[in-house]
Amino acid sequence: MALRIGKNTPVARSLSSRLLLLTLAFVMLGEVLIYAPSVARFRKTYLEERIAAAHLATLTLEALENRDVGQELQQTLLDRAQTYNVVLRTPRRHVFALGTDKLPSIDVTFDLRETSFFGWIVDAFAALAQDDNRVLRIVAPSPQDPETVVEIMIDEAPMRKAMYAFSVRILALSLVISGIAASLVFLTLQWMMVRPMRRITESMIAFRADPEDLSRTLEPDDREDEIGVAQRELSVMQEEVRNALRQRRRLATLGESVAKINHDLRNSLATAMLVSDRLGDSSDPKIVKMAPRLSSAIDRAVELCNQTLDFVRNGGKLVVTRFSLADVVKEVGAGIDHSDLGVYDLRWHNDVSPDFQIDADRDQLFRALLNIGRNAVQAGARDVWVRAESRFGFACIDVVDNGPGIPPQVQDKLFSPFAGSATEGGTGLGLVIAREVMRAHGGDVNLVKTGPDGTTFCLELPLPTTSPSAKDEL
Numbered sequence: 176m177a178l179r180i181g182k183n184t185p186v187a188r189s190l191s192s193r194l195l196l197l198t199l200a201f202v203m204l205g206e207v208l209i210y211a212p213s214v215a216r217f218r219k220t221y222l223e224e225r226i227a228a229a230h231l232a233t234l235t236l237e238a239l240e241n242r243d244v245g246q247e248l249q250q251t252l253l254d255r256a257q258t259y260n261v262v263l264r265t266p267r268r269h270v271f272a273l274g275t276d277k278l279p280s281i282d283v284t285f286d287l288r289e290t291s292f293f294g295w296i297v298d299a300f301a302a303l304a305q306d307d308n309r310v311l312r313i314v315a316p317s318p319q320d321p322e323t324v325v326e327i328m329i330d331e332a333p334m335r336k337a338m339y340a341f342s343v344r345i346l347a348l349s350l351v352i353s354g355i356a357a358s359l360v361f362l363t364l365q366w367m368m369v370r371p372m373r374r375i376t377e378s379m380i381a382f383r384a385d386p387e388d389l390s391r392t393l394e395p396d397d398r399e400d401e402i403g404v405a406q407r408e409l410s411v412m413q414e415e416v417r418n419a420l421r422q423r424r425r426l427a428t429l430g431e432s433v434a435k436i437n438h439d440l441r442n443s444l445a446t447a448m449l450v451s452d453r454l455g456d457s458s459d460p461k462i463v464k465m466a467p468r469l470s471s472a473i474d475r476a477v478e479l480c481n482q483t484l485d486f487v488r489n490g491g492k493l494v495v496t497r498f499s500l501a502d503v504v505k506e507v508g509a510g511i512d513h514s515d516l517g518v519y520d521l522r523w524h525n526d527v528s529p530d531f532q533i534d535a536d537r538d539q540l541f542r543a544l545l546n547i548g549r550n551a552v553q554a555g556a557r558d559v560w561v562r563a564e565s566r567f568g569f570a571c572i573d574v575v576d577n578g579p580g581i582p583p584q585v586q587d588k589l590f591s592p593f594a595g596s597a598t599e600g601g602t603g604l605g606l607v608i609a610r611e612v613m614r615a616h617g618g619d620v621n622l623v624k625t626g627p628d629g630t631t632f633c634l635e636l637p638l639p640t641t642s643p644s645a646k647d648e649l
Contacts (some may be wrong), residue, residue, distance in 0.1 A: 208348035287315035546605035551576035
């Protein structure tokens with residue numbers, strides 16, 4: 176079994192190992208980039224030393240009173256200079272030659288006065304790539320006298336052997352440098368990055384296993400860098416998610432209770448409605464006068480039960496179809512029960528083009544528009560306009576009323592359950608349900624403006640792009 180870091184990550188695949196390998200690779204790449212000019216410089220220095228040695232041999236002969244020396248002395252000087260011959264050209268066109276009569280044929284000529292930087296590199300690698308010994312003709316100015324040009328003939332094999340030895344030394348030094356640099360970088364990254372990142376990862380895994388376990392909360396360090404910020408943000412997020420889960424669990428429990436209470440309460444209200452209807456037939460004028468008020472109160476209670484139950488259920492799949500928005504807006508206008516709301520002169524203005532097509536769940540969109548329309552009527556609006564247009568890939572449905580506007584103290588809680596109602600007896604669930612419906616479609620509901628001259632809500636819905644299909648749950 177492979178050794179593992181933590182619970183799931185093998186050492187060979189861990190971030191630490193990858194950083195170590197990358198560091199080694201990058202250092203070796205840097206050494207390669209350094210090696211190319213270095214070996215070229217070594218070859219250049221080697222040739223310049225041969226030129227200097229050859230010139231020195233000729234100076235030795237020039238120092239003698241009798242330059243007619245034997246063949247044995249010339250060969251000794253040539254062997255020390257490691258060349259077959261030496262030819263000197265001075266500014267006065269004086270030519271001095273040192274060598275034997277039997278010279279090998281020249282394979283390639285290099286003039287050190289004309290080679291460029293990249294040319295040196297190319298020539299160096301070309302020399303390393305050779306297998307056979309070549310005879311090189313080298314032409315270069317003398318280090319002792321730049322005006323004197325020296326020409327020599329040398330074997331390439333000794334130079335290539337020296338270059339190989341230099342390359343081995345460079346390789347050994349590169350390996351040492353790479354190992355030291357990689358180890359230092361590895362230890363530094365392990366201490367500064369990998370270890371704290373491992374703490375973050377382990378905390379995330381533990382939190383996912385049991386989000387409500389307080390002992391699994393990450394304790395952030397005092398670091399001020401990005402990892403420190405990530406630790407603190409993760410700790411805050413864990414606390415917020417934990418609180419949200421607790422709140423959701425409480426709401427789920429409350430929802431189950433409310434559903435049961437609603438069932439019993441609606442049965443009780445149904446009985447009360449029967450009694451209310453019977454009271455309307457009473458001969459007592461006071462009872463007859465109070466009966467409509469009682470009936471209205473019971474209707475509001477039934478509506479409260481229905482909205483609460485709708486909010487608690489809050490589920491189901493979206494059955495998306497393509498349809499005309501104008502038809503749905505027309506049905507919403509007809510579906511608002513004027514008598515229940517105490518309004519008899521509401522004017523519902525459907526300004527949506529009959530050709531405006533959308534992809535959505537027809538029933539759910541009807542529900543969202545109905546909630547917003549009923550809210551407008553309950554707030555005191557007598558005219559409601561519904562318009563629609565395309566904006567940046569969305570169908571924007573504007574619901575505009577001429578009501579008194581939403582009070583400032585209510586606007587901050589407008590989309591909070593049971594807290595965003597501006598009318599007495601309201602649940603504040605109408606807008607909450609409408610927003611959930613629109614967000615399930617990939618859109619949203621936003622308050623555009625509100626004031627004494629009325630209120631405008633915008634329902635955003637993605638425009639049709641593909642064929643209609645069934646979407647996931649709300």
